Amino acid sequence: MDDGRGGVISSGGGGERGPFLLPPRQAPVLAWDAARADRAAGVLMGMACGDALGAPYEFGPALPDDAPVGMVGGGAFGWAPGEWTDDTQMAVVLLEAAERAVSLDRSLLDLLDDVALGWVAWAGSAKDVGAQTRAVLSAAARPGQPTAARLTAAATAHHERSGRSGGNGSLMRTAPVALAFLSDARAMAHAARTVSALTHHDPDAGDACVLWCAALRHAVLTGELDARAGLDLLPPDRQGTWSARLDEAEQRHPASYVRNGWVVEALMAAWSALVPEGQDEPDGPPATPGNRLRRSLERAVRGGGDTDTVAAIAGALAGARWGASAVPQEWVERVHGWPRRLRVAELGRRGLAVATRSPGQEPGTSARADRSAPVSAEGPVTEPDPGPDPDGTTIAPPPTVGP
Ligand SMILES: [Mg+2]
Numbered sequence: 001m002d003d004g005r006g007g008v009i010s011s012g013g014g015g016e017r018g019p020f021l022l023p024p025r026q027a028p029v030l031a032w033d034a035a036r037a038d039r040a041a042g043v044l045m046g047m048a049c050g051d052a053l054g055a056p057y058e059f060g061p062a063l064p065d066d067a068p069v070g071m072v073g074g075g076a077f078g079w080a081p082g083e084w085t086d087d088t089q090m091a092v093v094l095l096e097a098a099e100r101a102v103s104l105d106r107s108l109l110d111l112l113d114d115v116a117l118g119w120v121a122w123a124g125s126a127k128d129v130g131a132q133t134r135a136v137l138s139a140a141a142r143p144g145q146p147t148a149a150r151l152t153a154a155a156t157a158h159h160e161r162s163g164r165s166g167g168n169g170s171l172m173r174t175a176p177v178a179l180a181f182l183s184d185a186r187a188m189a190h191a192a193r194t195v196s197a198l199t200h201h202d203p204d205a206g207d208a209c210v211l212w213c214a215a216l217r218h219a220v221l222t223g224e225l226d227a228r229a230g231l232d233l234l235p236p237d238r239q240g241t242w243s244a245r246l247d248e249a250e251q252r253h254p255a256s257y258v259r260n261g262w263v264v265e266a267l268m269a270a271w272s273a274l275v276p277e278g279q280d281e282p283d284g285p286p287a288t289p290g291n292r293l294r295r296s297l298e299r300a301v302r303g304g305g306d307t308d309t310v311a312a313i314a315g316a317l318a319g320a321r322w323g324a325s326a327v328p329q330e331w332v333e334r335v336h337g338w339p340r341r342l343r344v345a346e347l348g349r350r351g352l353a354v355a356t357r358s359p360g361q362e363p364g365t366s367a368r369a370d371r372s373a374p375v376s377a378e379g380p381v382t383e384p385d386p387g388p389d390p391d392g393t394t395i396a397p398p399p400t401v402g403p
Pocket of ligand 1: 085086087128308309
């Protein structure tokens with residue numbers, strides 16, 4: 001059966017448990033097919049491509065709808081063409097922890113001390129670290145060893161001292177959390193809020209991470225764009241506010257959100273940038289998944305301001321909806337970044353591996369059983385998307401993951 005948000009539950013669902021309790025002992029079980037695997041691989045690829053596309057335009061003004069936007073590098077921090085920024089760099093640290101969790105048969109939430117250490121080490125040599133994130137990482141690292149508990153406490157203290165901590169820095173890196181908890185929406189919501197709170201105490205930041213992870217999960221599982229998929233995972237007294245924000249974003253343009261360093265406007269700008277089916281330009285390029293993905297990310301960048309982050313947020317959802325196979329080949333060839341010039345196709349493969357190897361896979365469909373590559377060395381899979389898989393019971397072929 002379906003859990004109402006696209007997840008396949010074969011046994012032991014979340015029942016009536018609230019979203020802020022620990023996840024149920026017996027997690028729902030996911031089934032995989034090639035289209036779903038393509039979408040899971042697309043999440044981190046879309047995020048990284050949006051990040052790299054927006055990097056040269058960060059802090060710039062909004063651009064006209066027909067202004068060219070390219071993977072040209074430069075910007076305030078002198079990025080190489082196609083190089084991703086702190087958004088994807090911080091997400092890579094989360095991805096690495098999720099990979100270790102898989103190998104140890106643990107939850108990502110058991111390894112948040114690794115995340116704390118990884119972020120502090122990364123910040124020591126990073127070109128760009130967001131102001132709020134840097135303040136929290138610095139405080140947690142003095143004196144001694146940073147831990148997740150110290151980060152969370154430092155984030156809380158930062159919020160109490162400054163009166164605000166609603167920057168977009170936790171939303172920009174949240175995508176790996178969705179991949180690590182695809183099988184269980186409530187566990188995912190708990191994890192998204194917990195990981196957000198490592199650096200961002202503001203409830204709006206936690207809400208935004210829950211909503212976006214739920215949208216990523218819904219898109220991977222069903223092939224549908226729906227930012228409202230996670231509304232019921234928010235505290236009841238905030239659901240109406242967020243619903244109204246999403247309504248507004250659907251009527252506006254990314255350039256409307258000039259305060260997109262704030263997590264709320266960053267999410268609204270990203271949602272307003274997505275090009276849903278039925279809104280293709282009559283005289284524009286063919287309405288292919290690749291063109292929709294590219295146009296969505298270009299729209300995000302043309303909104304100006306924190307362009308890399310808004311496009312990274314939008315890109316994760318565009319990748320989740322249209323899949324790795326929709327990422328333009330020129331981007332697959334150019335997009336790369338920390339650590340060690342990691343390539344974007346490899347990022348996609350690793351995200352897919354986390355998605356398919358984390359707890360909750362249907363027996364016989366786990367990527368543990370098959371390690372051939374769905375995202376080839378030359379580029380992503382090209383298998384056509386058969387559309388939504390509402391009952392999720394089609395199991396063929398098993399998800400496949402590169403080495
Ligand atoms: Mg950035």
